Structures are given as structure tokens and as C-alpha cells.
Amino acid sequence: MFKLGLILMLVALVAAVALGLVNSRTAPIIAVQKELEKQNAMNEVAASLSPGDSLAFDSLSVSGLGNPYAVCDNTLDVVKVSVPPDTSRIGYVFIAYGKGYSSTIQTMVATGLEGRVSNTTILYQQETPGLGANVENPSKLIGSFNGLIPSEFILKNDGGGIDAMTGCTITSRAVTNSIRTGLEAMNEAGLFTDRTDESENPEGTVMESSTEGGVE
Amino acid sequence: MSLVKDLTNGIYRENPVFKLALGMCPFLAVTTSVENALGMGAAATFVLICSNFLVSLFRNLIPSKVRIPCYIVIIATFVTLVDMVMNAYLPDLHKSLGIFIPLIVVNCIILGRAEGYANRHPVINSVADAIGMGIGFTMAMVILASFRELLGNGTWLNMNVLGTAYQNQPLLIAILAPGAFILLGFILGFFNILEKRKGGGQ
Numbered sequence: 001m002f003k004l005g006l007i008l009m010l011v012a013l014v015a016a017v018a019l020g021l022v023n024s025r026t027a028p029i030i031a032v033q034k035e036l037e038k039q040n041a042m043n044e045v046a047a048s049l050s051p052g053d054s055l056a057f058d059s060l061s062v063s064g065l066g067n068p069y070a071v072c073d074n075t076l077d078v079v080k081v082s083v084p085p086d087t088s089r090i091g092y093v094f095i096a097y098g099k100g101y102s103s104t105i106q107t108m109v110a111t112g113l114e115g116r117v118s119n120t121t122i123l124y125q126q127e128t129p130g131l132g133a134n135v136e137n138p139s140k141l142i143g144s145f146n147g148l149i150p151s152e153f154i155l156k157n158d159g160g161g162i163d164a165m166t167g168c169t170i171t172s173r174a175v176t177n178s179i180r181t182g183l184e185a186m187n188e189a190g191l192f193t194d195r196t197d198e199s200e201n202p203e204g205t206v207m208e209s210s211t212e213g214g215v216e
Numbered sequence: 217m218s219l220v221k222d223l224t225n226g227i228y229r230e231n232p233v234f235k236l237a238l239g240m241c242p243f244l245a246v247t248t249s250v251e252n253a254l255g256m257g258a259a260a261t262f263v264l265i266c267s268n269f270l271v272s273l274f275r276n277l278i279p280s281k282v283r284i285p286c287y288i289v290i291i292a293t294f295v296t297l298v299d300m301v302m303n304a305y306l307p308d309l310h311k312s313l314g315i316f317i318p319l320i321v322v323n324c325i326i327l328g329r330a331e332g333y334a335n336r337h338p339v340i341n342s343v344a345d346a347i348g349m350g351i352g353f354t355m356a357m358v359i360l361a362s363f364r365e366l367l368g369n370g371t372w373l374n375m376n377v378l379g380t381a382y383q384n385q386p387l388l389i390a391i392l393a394p395g396a397f398i399l400l401g402f403i404l405g406f407f408n409i410l411e412k413r414k415g416g417g418q
Contacts, residue, residue, distance in 0.1 A: 008282045015293040022297055026304035033307050131388070167388065 041123060042093050045110040046081045048119035048146075049091040056084045057093070078186060081110070089113065092191060095123065098178030101132050101170045107142070109179055115192040117179070120145050125171075132171035141165050141172050145179070150187060153180035222341050226348030232325045233356035234407045239325040243357060244396040246316055250373045253361035256316040257354025259298065263320050264329060264353075265346040266294045271334040272342035278335075287330045295320050325353060363399050364390045 039057075046055050058080045079093040096107045103126035110119045122136045134140055144162055145153075153176050154160020157169055164172035186192065232238045239260075246256045270290050271278075278286050299317045302310040310317075320326065329349055334342040365371055368391025370378035378386075389395040 004279055004282050007277075007279060008285055011278075011286045011289050015289050019293060019296055019300075022300055026300045029304040030300075033304070037307075128392070131392075 041108055041121060042079065045108050045119045045121050046091065046093050049081055049110055049112060050083055053083045056082050056087075058082070078191065091118065092186065094182055094186070096175075096178035096182040098174030098176075100125065100127050100135075100174040101168065102127055105135065105171065105174055105178070107175055107179060109182065111183065111186075111192075113193050115150055115183055115187055117145050117148050117183070120179070122175075127168070127171050132165075132168040134165060135168070135171050135175060141175060150180055150183035153177070153183070219341065219344050222337075222344040223348040226345065226350070226352040227355065228352070230349075231352040231356060232328070232349050233353060234404060236325075236328070237404075238328050239323045239353060242316065242319045242323050243353075243360070244393070244400065245319065247357050247361040247364055247396060248391050249365045249369070249371075250358055250361045251312070252316070253357035254354065255313040256319070257350065257357050259313055259316055260320050260323055260325070260353055261347070261350025263291065263294050263298060263323075264326050264350050265343055267291045267326055267330055268334040268342040268346035269339060270294075271330040272337060272339045275335045283335060284327075284331070287327055291326055291330070292321055325349060360396070360399060360403060363403075364395060366390075368392075368395060 042057055043055060046057075049055075059078075080089045081091045081093055082089050091110060091112045093108060093110050096109055098105050098107065103124070105125045105127070106123040108121050108123050109117055111117050120142045121138075122142065125133065125135055127133045127135060135142065137143075141162075141164070148162075152161060155162050155164045155169070155173055155176055157164055158173070160176075162172075162176055226232060230236060233240075233243055242256060242260070246252045267287070267290055271287055274286075295317060298320075299310075302313070302317070329346060333345050337345070362372060365373075366377060367387045368389070370376065370380075370383040370386050376383065387395075390399065
């Protein structure tokens with residue numbers, strides 16, 4: 001009886017030591033890779049803001065911003081995008097969280113200074129394969145987002161102009177609405193320049209951002 | 217001779233899915249595309265070989281009263297090791313296989329072969345059995361996944377086969393859970409007919 005327990009303990013001990021050793025070696029590498037992956041995704045998404053330039057990213061802590069998502073903490077993580085050596089911002093990247101059919105879908109969104117979305121990519125989703133999972137396909141839903149302003153992020157079913165993917169309205173609605181709420185929260189925090197006059201005049205936007213830059 | 221028999225045993229005569237009806241959970245879950253089926257098959261085969269090897273190696277040291285918990289610890293350890301090492305050194309492969317790796321723990325083929333074969337046979341036979349079972353499992357998944365991907369998405373291994381016209385209006389049920397059960401029923405029925413013909417209607 002005692003011997004049985006001892007043997008079982010021995011097996012578990014060997015297993016635990018092996019796992020611990022391997023984990024201590026792989027954990028830092030995995031962490032570095034996760035960070036790199038995020039950086040790559042940001043680079044990819046933000047490339048549309050200023051094609052051909054290498055970009056710099058700075059995290060903005062947008063404090064006092066109401067949390068539009070139920071799933072994450074109190075601040076919306078917005079990343080300021082600039083083209084070094086110039087430090088003035090040319091746009092933002094943020095991650096929108098939307099509760100879909102079977103997962104919380106994370107969408108990385110790049111927007112210009114005037115709040116116009118320039119590119120999006122799905123970072124994470126676990127929707128139904130063959131239906132909602134197609135949300136990752138850039139030629140479907142998220143492909144129609146480019147160039148839209150916050151108020152345009154409404155599905156046709158809800159009275160807007162965006163076509164939902166066939167058979168997966170819930171997924172489409174989650175992505176669309178999460179982007180809209182994120183953009184609206186950023187707008188409320190005063191991150192966007194006034195769309196009406198500045199958007200036509202690129203010099204005006206740069207001026208605006210360099211004088212205003214107190215959000216960081 | 218017996219080694220060859222061990223190796224081919226799992227491929228047809230005792231195919232884990234079609235004949236033993238083991239490992240149904242991952243079988244039905246990941247056969248939505250051929251790519252997923254191949255990935256899951258490769259990962260499961262690797263764990264199967266490792267666990268059969270170890271269980272067979274220690275078959276005389278582990279008392280039979282505590283053998284099941286020991287097997288589970290061995291299998292779970294291997295799965296976690298594979299997960300961590302793959303995540304760190306082969307991130308691209310991990311990205312496409314990542315979700316299946318935890319599923320391997322609940323794959324009863326592995327425990328089934330440890331209990332049903334490896335704990336009574338020499339190491340080399342056990343490894344041959346694991347390779348055969350792994351191939352059989354992978355093959356079975358690729359067969360079902362081919363039907364599901366072709367009917368439900370119009371593609372095979374991400375290649376467009378049935379044309380865009382079909383892709384716009386595919387037989388969606390094939391790729392959903394009910395389609396997996398229906399198609400599995402057809403395949404099992406087909407194998408039963410085959411068996412009956414061969415056995416001379418016993």
C-alpha cells in the first residue's frame with residue numbers, strides 16, 4: 001500500500017521536475033515571441049497609415065476613459081503611431097474586444113488622426129469554423145471597414161450600411177460594434193482632430209497634433 | 217513478421233476510429249479541414265509514440281494497481297512538453313496546431329493503446345503499434361475532413377476544387393457538428409458493408 005503511493009509520487013515528481021525545467025527555459029522565449037507577434041501585427045495594420053515608412057509606437061494611457069468593453073480593465077489601450085525621427089502622431093492603433101458567438105473577438109484597428117479607419121485585422125477569434133471564423137478573411141467583413149468613420153460602423157440589419165457575413169450576424173455585429181464603441185471612446189477623449197476642416201488639409205492636422213500633444 | 221503486423225494493425229484491421237471507435241471527440245471536432253486533420257494527426261501520433269515507448273519501458277516497474285494514474289501523468293506530461301517546446305521553438309507550427317494540443321490529453325486512443333497494448337508488449341513492438349495507430353488515426357481524420365471540407369467549403373487542403381460558384385453557396389451543414397456525425401455514420405456503414413462482404417456474411 002505504502003509502496004504504491006511512493007511509486008505514484010515518484011512518477012509525479014519526475015513529471016513535475018521535467019515540466020518545471022522545460023517551462024523555465026521556454027517561458028521567456030514564449031513571452032518574447034508574443035510581444036513580437038503583437039508588434040508585427042501593429043506594423044502590418046499601421047502600414048496603411050504611412051506606407052513605406054518604418055513606424056514608432058508609443059502606448060498612450062488614456063486615463064479617465066470609460067471602459068467600453070466588459071472583458072478588459074479600465075483603460076483602453078491606444079497606441080500612438082508616429083514616423084521617426086518625427087514624434088508627432090500620424091494615427092492610432094487599438095484593440096477592440098467584441099463578444100461574438102463563441103468567443104471574444106479581438107480586432108486590431110488602425111485609424112488616422114481624424115478617426116477614419118485605415119486597416120483592421122483579427123488578432124483572436126474562436127468562432128464557428130466555416131461560418132464566423134471566416135471573419136479573419138480580409139475579403140469578407142473586415143475588408144469593408146477601410147475608410148469608414150466611427151458613426152458608419154453599423155450593420156445593415158441594425159440600420160447602417162455594412163453587410164453582415166451570411167449566417168453569422170452575431171459575429172459580424174460583435175466586430176462592428178466593438179470598433180465603433182472603441183472609436184467613440186477615443187473621440188470622447190479628444191484624440192481625434194476635427195474631421196470637418198482638418199481632414200482635407202494634411203498640414204493642418206500635423207500642426208494640430210504637435211500643439212495638442214498632451215494626451216500621453 | 218510480427219513487427220510488420222503490429223505496424224499495419226492500426227491502419228486497417230484495428231483502425232482506432234473506424235473499427236475501435238476511439239478518439240471520437242477530437243475526431244469530430246477538428247475534421248473541419250484537411251489541414252487541421254493532418255496537424256492533429258501528426259501531434260497525436262508523436263504523443264502516442266512517446267507514451268507507448270515509456271509505458272512499455274516501465275511496464276515491469278509500475279504496479280498494476282496504480283498503472284492508470286501513472287499513464288495519465290506520463291501522457292499529460294508529454295502533451296504539455298510538446299506544447300511548451302513547440303510554442304517556444306516552432307511558433308509557426310504551434311500557431312496552426314496550438315488549439316489541438318490540449319485536446320490530445322482527452323484522446324482516449326493514447327490511453328487505450330497504453331492500457332491495451334504497450335503495458336504487455338516489448339518496447340519495439342509498442343512503438344510499431346503506436347506508429348500504425350497514429351497513421352490509422354490520421355488517415356481516418358483526413359478521409360472525413362476531405363468530405364467535410366469539400367462539401368462544406370468547396371476546397372481541399374485550402375485549394376479551390378469545386379469553383380467559386382459552389383463556394384458562395386456550399387453545403388454548410390457538412391462543416392458544422394451535425395454534418396460530422398452524419399458523414400461519420402456513412403463512413404462507418406461503408407466499412408461495415410466492406411467487412412460483411414469480406415467475412416462471407418457472418
